[in-house]
Amino acid sequence: MVSANSELTYNSKIEGEVIVSRADAVINWIRSNSMWPMPMGLACCAIELMATAASRFDIARFGAEVMRFSPKQSDVMIVAGTVTYKMASPLRRIYDQMSDPKWVIAMGACASTGGMYRSYAVLQGVDRIVPVDVYISGCPPRPEALLDALIKLQGKVKREPSAGKLLSA
């Protein structure tokens, strides 16, 4: 006689040390909860970025506290500040050096559109040279806005077909 298992939670006595899930769910769970930022601090938005990393707002709650100054070790580039044309080429090079998968957050008005700098010297939106996943409005945005962008990006990562991409790569 077989009794139906009425427990909804994982029970190690019944299932041993095996968890069944989808590969996408596992991979995306790992990726989205350990997004190491590449802090591309170029202007005053970088101060808000630092505040986001500090204790009051604590970006570590979302697994993104490990600011990596090496592009090889980072997952998400946070472009915080005004991108001049002189800085645009190094920024693109750093993006190219980041290993896949990689994402970009354009933080603030300047990074998103050039902001108030309608000028000969400023790149009119960082999306002209790198693909941007999340834009944040504000000049500069509050740390909460950056955390919201990070949560939105985590939501985007969780919907990606990661296993299929890994198998076809």
Place this chain on the structure above:
Amino acid sequence: MPTALDAIAALKGKWVGVKDRASLDHPAINVPAADLLAVLGSLKADHGFDMLTDVSGVDWAIGTSPRFSVVYHVFSTTGHEYVRVSVDCADDAKPQVPSAAGLWPGADWHEREAFDMFGITFAGHPDLRRILMWDGYPYHPLRKDFPLAGIETELPDAEVTAETKVGAIAAPMMGGPFVASSGELNMTDAEPRAKDESWTERRPKPDA
């Protein structure tokens, strides 16, 4: 204690080219380019103006002659006074003045900035490269004939340009630049107004 006015009187006695210059604040003189280094050196060595605080370029207007000037502010750390020294560039097409970097090493970056923004060359400068814009940038952005929005050019990194197909564009002004009208007591009238040099996808940029 000798003052700035005494120093200027002494300079005018020594070099006939030194002339008084209209000024609202600090004593100021005009100096011909040939006497510039001698005058600045005398201000530093004989009159105690030991600190160069500023070197700036001026573009008076297109068509004026002399078109370009270089203005130096020297400060006396013992007398606590400034003297402003202005020198006109003789050639309007290729403005040039001698470099003061031999007198004050701090003039180095000031002169590089004036070269970058105005195209004024400084003869005898140890390393006259652009300091703000990238090497190879073809224009001098603070000249009067350069538009605020900029002119389309290539970015410095050829590999990135080949990958992204992106260059420096004339910035969309979107109604700007916005300027406040001055001298108005009525705050509504003094609000910043658009000079409307804008162009968009629907309204293309007029030929400059």
